[in-house]
Structures are given as structure tokens and as C-alpha cells.
Amino acid sequence: MVVETLTNDEIDRIFHALADATRRDIVQRVIHEEQSVSTLARAYDVSFAAVQKHVAVLERAHLITKQRHGREQIVHSDMGTLGRAERLLRQYQDLWAGRASRMDALLAEDDETTTQNDPPSKGPTP
Amino acid sequence: MVVETLTNDEIDRIFHALADATRRDIVQRVIHEEQSVSTLARAYDVSFAAVQKHVAVLERAHLITKQRHGREQIVHSDMGTLGRAERLLRQYQDLWAGRASRMDALLAEDDETTTQNDPPSKGPTP
DNA sequence: CTAACGTACAACCAAATGGTTGTAGAAACA
């Protein structure tokens, strides 16, 4: 499928998590270096609880994971999810570029026709 | 520079627009074939006004554009924006993959012309 | 001309979002 192994809900959570500058910045920070939640919180102008919520949103999207270390919760990135999101966007672009026919074949699940390009299916109303 | 010309607000809007399955489906449809808003609306189980709002969200994110044709409003995709979003995600992955040095240089002074994604509030490394 | 269609937009509503403060518990430190 065009959505790989991701469900719609998972994609929703990923893009929603990335639709906030603070959360994107958190992702960037922990990509660069794993940090505790309180260390992250000190970097922003909002309360600790607010940062905690941002981290929770990123965690629900599987963009980061937390690992307890003593009394601290260490946040580190989960690049696999980011990669899947990037690949999803790339697939849209591939569809837009010339590969539309092949993608259509995949989506339509019929590979018998060897015709390479033409507008075959008009309305795939799901 | 390699840097995109996207502001934080624009990135917010792009990812927010993509964080909804109906809107992603609209993007897919109009990538495949340009369609009027009412044609799109017939494909979903919600009201015409709801689809109109979804289209407006996508338009605000510059993922699609509308073009009047008689009494119809034809929706077509704007792949450039999608490409910029995909490249942004890939930059995160490049950062993770080890090309950190160049990204670090970018991130260190990200408030100037870069506008790729600047930290929302406080300084980067206090 | 009249009717139907496609669109725009306002008003309204329930639920989610993003923020706050406050309280409480577990771990580290003096």
C-alpha cells in the first residue's frame, strides 16, 4: 500500500506531533543529544508540565522514547518513525512524478494489464 | 545554502494539514486527477461545507491550489510544498545519520536567513 | 425566465489542544 505499514491513526499522530515548532525543536535536540525532560524544559519558555505534554505527544507518535535513569527520564529519538513519514511524503511525490501508472497498478491491485500509462480507473471511491 | 524558504508557521500548517486522513486522501486524489470541490465532497461521508474546510486547510498550507472554472472550483496539487516537507524530514534523518557537523552549523545560527526551523523561545544551549 | 448546481460564508456546537497551577511521590544529596 501507499501507506506502508503505518495505519491512518499512526500517520495522524506523527504529523500532528510535527505540526508544532517546540515539538520539532525537541526532536532536533534529542537527535543531537539525548536529554532528560527537565533539561529539555529548561530550554523553553513554558512550564515543565507543558514540555512534559509535548514529550508525551511525541511519544504517542513514536517519534521519541523515554528511558528511566534514576530519577530522570531520558528522551531519545526514534528515527524509524521519522523515516517512515519521510518515505510517505516521497511516495506522494513519486505519484506526482511520472511513476503514477505504477503506483496506480499497486493501488488497484491488478497487474495483468501491461499498458504502461493511461487513465484507467476513474473513481476509486473507498 | 541548501536551506528551505519555509517559516515555522508554514511548516506548522503543512504538517497540521497532513495530520488528517481525509485531507491526505484529498491530496492523493488531486495528485491523481484535478477535481472540483463538489466532486471531492461526494467522495466522503461528511457535508460539503466540511470538505470545503478541509480544502481551505490544505490551501492555507499551500499543498493545493484552487482555480475557478465557470461555477466550479478546480483543486489541483502543489507538489513543491510537499517536496519541501519531505526534504525537511530528510534533513532530520541526515542529522541523525552522522552529517551532524553541517547541520550543527546551520542550527547554531538558525535565526537569520535560514528560517528552516528556529527554536521557538529560548536560546539553543544555555 | 426559472430551476438546479457549485460555492461561499456565517452561526453554532462538542471535543481536542496547549497552556497554567497545584499536589504528590520517588530518588539523590547535604
Added chain:
DNA sequence: TGTTTCTACAACCATTTGGTTGTACGTTAG
């Protein structure tokens, strides 16, 4: 020990979101 630090979570609030319905207006078809 007692205190500070880090985390978790509840309660609350304002704003946004995603949906509805209703109305109005331009355009096309009969």
C-alpha cells in the same frame, strides 16, 4: 535525617478544530 530535584498527574481555562445547518449568490441548464 531533611531537603532538593525530577517526574507524574489532576483540575482548570482559553482557543482551536472539525463538524453541523442555514442562507445567499453567481453560473449553468432546461
